Amino acid sequence: MTVHPEIAKVLATLPAPDHSAPPDPQAMRAAEAEQVPPLEDRLPLHAVEDATAPGVPVRIYTPVAADSYGLLVYFHGGAFFSGSLDTHDGVARSLAKETGHKVVSVGYRLAPEAAYPAGLQDCYAVVRWAAEQGEFLKWDGGNLAVAGDSSGGNFVAAVAAMAHDDGFDRVTHQILFYPSVDLDFDVDRYTSLRENAQGYGLETPGLKPFNSFYLDSGADPSDPLVSSIKREDLAGLPPALIITAEYDPLRDEGELYGRRLHEAGVRTTVSRYAGANHGFVVNFAWIPEYHRVFKETSEFLNQR
Known part of the structure; x- marks a missing residue:
């Protein structure tokens, strides 16, 4: 299908991008902050609270009052230099509501102020922390999933690999929304890099x-x-749900990563959303056919 008409309306309003130089991180972060909706307009949940885990800011989303919960640790996207707990607050709220899991969103350190691997280390540290905080988080001892969008999906794949290599076997699922898993940007590597090169955000x-x-x-x-796609042995990693978008330059690398996981014996679901572009989970989940991504995530986490 063509680009969804509601997405096309927004794309038509965007100014012509300038790719001649990197963006200004401070300016872009400030612009993103201005787009964050006021608290009263956000999806209500039983509780939303800020905490520290330790040394890393986190926001904890509790969907309903209950004795215990599965856990989902979420890493926001933003090309490793932007995005925040606030910009992705809506995604975390929808994940909590639809999955019934308690969501821990991670405010990891950003480049360029924090050099690699600071942000990745923060994400992994919070996952380890969550596993140790069963009483505080009311973890039921079952699911401990990791999820993220775009560069956050990059961190999901890396954290799953780090946990496996460390013998830390508590991570039960990995959920990657249109992930960036290959940071070698040779445009001939994937068809989608040329098919969706321009005009889609x-x-x-x-x-x-x-x-x-x-x-x-x-x-x-x-x-x-x-670049998680360069990992030679993917066997033993947690079951994966990989969501891709039809009109996304990163579409093919996400789908190839899914195929490689499947070939390595990892239970993997790859789901391409027709008419969608990169970022649709953050920007267009108000469209019913794209809000379905949260229901698909719930089914993946809660299937027996």
Whole structure:
């Protein structure tokens, strides 16, 4: 299908992008903060509270009053230099409501101020912390999932691998929304990098400048913790749900990663959303057919 008409309306209003240089991190963060809806307009939950885990800001979302919960640790996207607990608050709220899990959203350190692997270490530390905080979080001892969008999906894949390699077997699921799993931006590597190169929000010419803060801080694209698709042995990783968007330059790398997980014996579901673009879980989940991503996530987490 063509781009969803509601997405097309928004795309038509965007100014022509300038990919000649990296964006201004401070300016972009400030612009994102201005778009955060007021508290009274956000999805209500039983409780939302800020905490520290330890040294890392987190926001804990409790969907309903209950004796115990499965846990989902969420890593926001933003090309490793933008995004925040606030910009992705709506995603975390919807995940909590639809899955019934307590969601712990991670305010990890950002590039360029924090060099690689600071943000990744923060994410992994919070997952380990969550597993140790069963009483505080009322964890039922079952699901401990990791989820993230875009660069947050990159962190999901890396954290799942780190946990496996450390013998930390508590991570039960990995959920990657249109993940960035290959930071080698040769445009001939994937068909979607050319098919969806321009006009759909995230653009192929912008990938290198947007990710330059992370790469210039020490992240090596050949390192499997930076580009998870380069990990040779994917066996033993947690079951995966990978969500891709039809009109996303990153579509094919996410789907290839899913195929490689499946070939390695990992239970994997890859689900492509027709008519969607990169970022649709954050920006267009108010459209019913795209809000379904939260229901699909719930089914993946709660299936027996």
